[in-house]
Amino acid sequence: MAELPTTTIIGLEVHVQLRTQTKLFCGCSTKFGGPPNTQVCPVCLGLPGALPVMNEQAIELAIRAGLALQCDIPPMTKWDRKQYFYPDLPKGYQISQFDLPICVDGVLEIDDPADPEKHRKIHITRAHLEEDAGKSMHDETAGSADSRIDLNRCGTPLLEIVSEPDLRTADECLAYLTKLRETMVHLGVSDCEMQEGSLRVDANVNLEIDRHGEVIRTPIVEIKNMNSFRNVAAALDYEVKRQYVEWEDTGWTIKSKGKRTFGWDDVKEVTYPQREKEESADYRYFPCPDLLPVRIPRERVESIRQSLGETPGEARERLQKQYGIKAYDADVIVSQGREMVDYFDTVATHCGDGKRASSWIQQDVLRTLKERDENIDSFPVLAADLGNLLSRVAKGKLPNNRARDLFKHLVEKGGTIDQAIEALGIEAVDESEMETLVKRLLDANPKVVEDVKSGNQKAIGPLIGQAMKQNPNANPQTVRQIALRLIEQAP
Numbered sequence: 002m003a004e005l006p007t008t009t010i011i012g013l014e015v016h017v018q019l020r021t022q023t024k025l026f027c028g029c030s031t032k033f034g035g036p037p038n039t040q041v042c043p044v045c046l047g048l049p050g051a052l053p054v055m056n057e058q059a060i061e062l063a064i065r066a067g068l069a070l071q072c073d074i075p076p077m078t079k080w081d082r083k084q085y086f087y088p089d090l091p092k093g094y095q096i097s098q099f100d101l102p103i104c105v106d107g108v109l110e111i112d113d114p115a116d117p118e119k120h121r122k123i124h125i126t127r128a129h130l131e132e133d134a135g136k137s138m139h140d141e142t143a144g145s146a147d148s149r150i151d152l153n154r155c156g157t158p159l160l161e162i163v164s165e166p167d168l169r170t171a172d173e174c175l176a177y178l179t180k181l182r183e184t185m186v187h188l189g190v191s192d193c194e195m196q197e198g199s200l201r202v203d204a205n206v207n208l209e210i211d212r213h214g215e216v217i218r219t220p221i222v223e224i225k226n227m228n229s230f231r232n233v234a235a236a237l238d239y240e241v242k243r244q245y246v247e248w249e250d251t252g253w254t255i256k257s258k259g260k261r262t263f264g265w266d267d268v269k270e271v272t273y274p275q276r277e278k279e280e281s282a283d284y285r286y287f288p289c290p291d292l293l294p295v296r297i298p299r300e301r302v303e304s305i306r307q308s309l310g311e312t313p314g315e316a317r318e319r320l321q322k323q324y325g326i327k328a329y330d331a332d333v334i335v336s337q338g339r340e341m342v343d344y345f346d347t348v349a350t351h352c353g354d355g356k357r358a359s360s361w362i363q364q365d366v367l368r369t370l371k372e373r374d375e376n377i378d379s380f381p382v383l384a385a386d387l388g389n390l391l392s393r394v395a396k397g398k399l400p401n402n403r404a405r406d407l408f409k410h411l412v413e414k415g416g417t418i419d420q421a422i423e424a425l426g427i428e429a430v431d432e433s434e435m436e437t438l439v440k441r442l443l444d445a446n447p448k449v450v451e452d453v454k455s456g457n458q459k460a461i462g463p464l465i466g467q468a469m470k471q472n473p474n475a476n477p478q479t480v481r482q483i484a485l486r487l488i489e490q491a492p
Contacts, residue, residue: 006211009241011174011204012166014223015181016159017191018133018199019062024156025132026053026096026292031158033197037151045132045156047092052291059158060103060295063130064305066160066190067104069312070125074302078103078130079294084285089135089150099286101294102129109164111180114172123177124165133157136198154198160190166205171234178202178230186338187313195229202227204237208244219244224272226264236265240272316342324355333363340377344384351388354395361391365405369412382411390418400476439483442467453488461485 024031027044043051067074081099107125135152162181168174182193182200193200204224210217224240227233240263263272311319313335320331320342334345341362349358366387370380390407393399399407403425410421442464443450449464461484468480 004245007245008209008211009169009206009237010166010209011168011170011206011237013164013168013174013177014203014205015162015164015178016133016201016203017066017162017185017193019059019158019160020189020191021056021058021062021158023056025056025059025130025158027156029156033194033199035153037149038153040153041155045091046152053096053289055292055295056158059130060297061305062158062190063103063128063160064297064302065188065309066162066185067107067128068302068306068309069184069188069190070104070107070109070128070162072104072107072125072128074104074297075101076299077101077294077296080289080292081286082289083131085283087134087137088148089137089152089155091135091152091155095132095134096289096292097131098129102127103295103297104128109177109180109184111173111176114170114176121167121173123167123173126163126165128160128162131159131161133159171237174204174237175230175234178233183313183336187316187335187342188309189339192338202233204233204240206237206240206244208241208248210245210248217248219248221260222272223260223262224265225262225275226267228267232265232267235267235270236272239270243272310339320345320355324349324359326355326359330356330359330363333367334359337367337377344377344380347384348388348391351385352391352395354391357391357395358388361387361408365408373412381415382408386411386418393418397476397479400478402477403473436483436487438468439464439480439487443484443487450488453485458485 018031021031023029024045027042029042029045030040032040044053064074078098079101080096082094083097083099084094086093104125105127107128109123109125110120111123113119113121133154133156135150135155138149138151139147164177168177185191185200186193191199195201204227205221206224207221208217208219210219222240222244224236227236259277261277262275264275265272316335316339317328317331320326320334321328334341344366345358345362348362349355352358366377366380366382370377387408390399390404390411394401394404406425407418407421410416410425411418414421414424416424446464446467449461453461461481464484465477465480468477
């Protein structure tokens with residue numbers, strides 16, 4: 002039997018961990034990677050008598066996110082207790098927001114994957130603040146059933162962004178998630194590192210099947226445990242096929258099973274049932290008696306709106322036009338957040354060469370940040386210093402290889418460029434001195450001269466290496482130019 006016309010209905014719930022130094026209702030650190038159960042206190046452990054105190058920065062970041070998503074910011078929001086029992090939720094409830102979320106009725110516009118010339122508006126129902134639960138770690142060794150709980154994450158501030166069921170394909174979901182992540186990182190709302198759990202995605206999916214004029218809707222399945230965008234796409238593709246086969250196998254007799262929660266096994270690449278989906282009544286929401294409602298003055302909202310600055314799209318377009326860099330290079334810089342855009346602006350302005358600045362940031366700065374596990378705002382090489390260093394390279398005062406030596410010294414030792422030059426013994430090389438060196442090398446390497454005269458200019462490479470070995474301050478480009486000139490002048 003041919004497959005019937007089918008429409009896929011997808012809505013996404015994205016949990017974004019806010020970029021705060023401390024948790025939502027206490028002063029414990031939110032830093033990732035600490036030893037288990039060391040970043041906890043009576044408040045996030047839910048001990049008797051401990052009372053929550055609101056983190057004002059979380060409110061600020063939530064409003065920034067909401068405004069970027071074109072949400073309305075109501076004048077008042079409040080906190081609610083969401084009751085459920087799980088080993089990594091020590092209080093037995095989660096402080097969240099139910100009927101008065103901090104952000105409502107937004108929209109995120111994406112490029113249509115089926116036609117890049119078109120755009121699609123994905124509507125956002127709400128974005129609400131809540132505290133995170135802990136982390137359960139299950140020992141799946143044969144014969145073992147141990148589970149361990151790490152409560153470091155308990156109380157970490159999350160912004161849950163809930164879309165309308167406007168998405169139709171896995172590709173659209175990837176476009177939405179990519180745009181959402183880019184926006185949150187650019188605004189400094191979150192670092193959105195999926196491998197650290199600071200961006201987590203749940204997908205609600207079901208099918209509308211047109212069976213000869215009768216529209217059949219499969220029950221909604223919420224898919225969890227997706228830890229990468231690739232897994233989101235794979236899980237959605239699998240679940241769409243699974244739902245169709247399930248309903249085909251029933252002979253179209255089952256009308257509803259209610260909402261269900263499925264997990265995603267990224268090893269077997271299958272979805273699997275976990276539990277029947279709870280409704281809001283099952284959580285027994287009620288206003289949190291320990292926290293007052295939050296009033297948000299219009300003046301504050303407008304002040305935050307004015308501080309948003311350019312969007313990621315506007316930043317990409319400006320960098321390409323202002324500095325002449327490629328779209329890909331602008332994408333890489335913008336994807337690192339606004340701090341990186343500001344850093345690049347300063348480097349490019351001081352060195353006067355946007356392409357060179359872009360290359361160094363992508364190759365050297367980003368690699369070093371990753372190696373040192375640092376952010377650009379704590380990077381030891383100031384943007385103005387790197388710009389001045391690259392300016393010397395651009396003017397031929399400093400060879401590229403020595404500039405990298407200086408860069409490494411500045412990263413590890415700090416100080417000024419002049420101090421680094423003195424410490425490394427870098428000296429300017431007189432051109433006549435360099436010409437003498439090149440003449441001596443050419444005399445010692447007649448085969449190089451012969452090959453270059455035969456049209457193989459690449460043959461000069463080993464000679465450049467010898468020159469730099471004898472004088473580390475030699476500029477490779479200068480050596481090349483002198484050698485070609487002397488070979489051309491030779492009889």
